[in-house]
Amino acid sequence: MASGGIVNIRRDVEDKFYRYRMPLLTTKIEGKGNGIKTVIPNMADVARALSRPPSYPTKFFGCELGAQTSFDEKNERYIVNGAHDANRLRELLDGFIDKFVLCKSCKNPETELIILKQGRSEDIIRDCKACGERTGVDMRHKLTTFILKNPPVKIKKGKKKTGTGDAAAGVGGGGDSPDGDVSPAENGAESDDELTRKIKAEAKDLNDETTLAKEDWSADTSPEAVKQRIKALEGGLAGVSLAGDDEGSDDDVNSPYSQLGKWVEENRDDHEGDTKTFLVAVFKKAEQLGIEKKHKSVLVLAQALFTENVLKEIPEYAPLFVKTVTSEKHQKALLGGMERLVGLSYPDLLPAVPKILMAFYQVDLLEEEVVTQWGTHVSKKYVDKETSKRVRKASEPFLKWLEEADDDSDE
Template identity: 65%
Template sequence: MVGVVNIRRDVDDKFYRYRMPELLTKIEGKGNGIKTVIPNMSDVARALSRPPSYPTKFFGCELGAQTTLDEKKDRYIVNGAHQADRLRELLFGFIDKFVLCGACRNPETDLIIVKNKETRSEDIIRECKACGASTAVDMRHKLTPYIVKNPPTTNKKGKKGEGASSNGAHAVATNPNLPDAEGSEGDDDPSAAAESLPVESSLANEGWSVDTSEDAVKARVKDLSTKLQTTLIADEDSDEDANSPYSQLGQWAEANRDEVNAVEVYKHAQEMGIEKKHKTVQVLAQALFTKNMPSEISKFAPLFAKMNAQSEKHQKAFLGGLERLIGVMHPELVPSVPKILMQFYQADALEEEVIKQWGTHVSKKYVDKETSKMVRKASEPFLKWLDEADDDDSEDEE
């Protein structure tokens, strides 16, 4: 489930009026083609009343990376592998420079592009609907030329372009209310003056005011409950949901398994708020290992020892992940099943009783029945060793 954070990072009040979804990232590709996809950039940008291309381009400017903007597919990409925390920090930098009012620090602002009479250049102004102040954006930033060249506009037919009025940022040729703005013909004509004023954004008209009536509150609570239930179902049951935190964690782990260690993987899951979920170990079991798994286990065994210690459910989900990894993704590992189980058993990532129960009960929960039988059949030498070890212990006690 996507978290919600305050738009201003210096405000800790959980009841702060201006909030936005927490930025999510997903690593895709490998080698020179690796890239960071931002699946909820549109949602974040909508909360900021800015076009999604602006913060995406801001990331590219700050990181020295190329960006890809695909509005039709709602897909925003920054080349290279970038941690979510790093991009979230940069997002707050974008907010400070291009969203918050320079006078009252309120995010209810529109971007206005004006012609500077003295320099004959174009400036970007943050016009605040809260305090009425018009404060200038620092034009030295690398993003400003992009905003000037790609202003959010609405044509005469009302067709919205990128960052049109629904995004809350507007461009006008001149602004007669500012001292450095160039005047235009027809300033004395009321209709001409009206046309030069920025068009109110739909978000400004409907998003900043909240209906607090009893019926409205009940409706919002009902809507929130429905959305929450849908999200939890998607997270728990759908492996194909590309926006679920499990899918994102799997993509990240697969892309970074050679560079990260067990502690870093755990911290990343912790940042996503899913380090205690049993499905997390199932996903990591499939994402952190390759066909060379027997030689890779020692690197991540402490991670699974810590996470699987939470419950038998975690261990069973982990074994389910191993079934899929070995039986479906890398069938060449089937002969190595006893060695693999031995390593996790010795690392305290799996308990004896859980392994025995798993090895003697075929299940179709994670793979098809035939694959399940094949993997369990391969585990028989290890199960036999466990039984013999128990017999030896009994004889010693006698």
């Protein structure tokens, strides 16, 4: 993927914890004179995040700009004739997303394009997997002619309800509903003895660094103590009230989960070395929002608290996670947060995945069975499928270390 960062599919949504994300569109100008053209190196990756054929947004650009387009799908090369600014194409991509991806009812990108035939006429419909609504696209747009001539390919996703008699072809939307498990063989899993030996050696160092007591926080969370200890952190955020269901969703920009994540990020660097007081404040904030026991809170905290220095931060923040990770579901959410951290926010951390898992394991935040099951089953629950594969591939040395350690104990 060409470098350019990751952005929300809906770029009008500034929430970092918005689930649906895509690579930032990049461009490259080639040729000169009448032969000048704009190549989009990562169009395939962008389209994959939107779950649309890459030819659709490329052709959309051509329709909007009045320019010829060409695509070489085998080599993932997508071209718009003429010299076009990257920002201009990103704005046009927003238009494509609005017209051909987002549900018109709930504005969720988890849609599937289907073609409905009624007599001699054909309509293109966005079938939303999030809210269930079916909304039509503007059939006056020139792209619709191209889509009808090049219909999307139906992707089988395991057990699903069959259609209701419509003659339809469809392609999955930009959501993260699980689409079945992928075995290690399908992942292209390979053993890595050298990395495994490194993990074993580093495990000894991690033992000393990550041994933390599971503290009783009852004294810290008493009303009087908390009032004094977190006054500077709470500031004007005290007394925030929530409307609606306190369960919420991490997709909703106004959900308690988004509020918690934003609050943590805003206050993360202001505790002046008093980490314990800060962690108490974080827990109290989650309590205030009514989500301190929810597994989605663990997902958000993993994204908001950890940075590229995650290996140093895990021992510091472990007491908070020991307090909040209380079930297998919470452990899976912690792993999901780690997937987003290294797969989307800090891709350079991928080689450190075994060390990160070891650090979590050493402070009893992850159980062997949960990690093993997670490591051998690719899922789209928290990130896209390709990212999920990369993270699990990187985790192989730790999984192998677990397996060998278990064999040793059996002997």
